[in-house]
Amino acid sequence: MTHSDEVDQAIAAELELMDPRVRASPERAGQLLDPEFVEVGGSGRRWTYEIMLAELADHPGSSPDAPRYEPSEISGALLAPGLVHLTFETMLGERRTRHSSIWRKKDETEGWRMYYHHATRVPPGVD
Template sequence: MTGVEEAVAGELRLADPAVRASRAEAARLLDPDFVEVGASGRRWSRAEMLAELPGMEGGSADGPRYEVTGMTGVQLGPDLVHLTYETVLAGRRARRSSLWRRSPGGEWRMYYHQATPVPGETGV
């Protein structure tokens, strides 16, 4: 698998309610230096995200699920991939951007993530 394919697979796993509900599974996919700027504007550390992720929307098998569309990726270097895509969760759209980096052990982990809300129904 290429780095882009590995990053896409990891990103899709993080959208899976079973992975979101498991701190151990999510921890395997988040880089030790992970940071997120969420759609709310809040900045999240790795520890904060792992503590809160199971209770967030999208983390329950019987609740709303992330709908992922338009995912594309670019390999920026041998150990760095940039992904962009859109999601819909409970009627709210967001544009998303993630950086994935390869660890010294060869695993691809999310290093940075940002979500930006898409206003209105036009998707502009």
């Protein structure tokens, strides 16, 4: 697997996690989040694997009938074999957010899983 293959696979997993059907499915979302997952959300709240799976279906972007995340400027870097850092922006309705996530793949039998995520809301008028 090349460097770009690993980054591309992590990007594909990130995009899948933004899909409302995946976000509404604790089973599928649980396969994309690492059991040691931690997030610092745009609100400043700290999320763990268990809390995120229990509440993700009720989060914005989790309903096919509501606005969905629209990612842009997604890029990644291979930090080490099986460890990728992604950065990107999203729009959800009028809310713009910058994101940083770390994805890891422990072995070939397991897919890429999000280990850490951080989101920062961007105020209107900020480039």
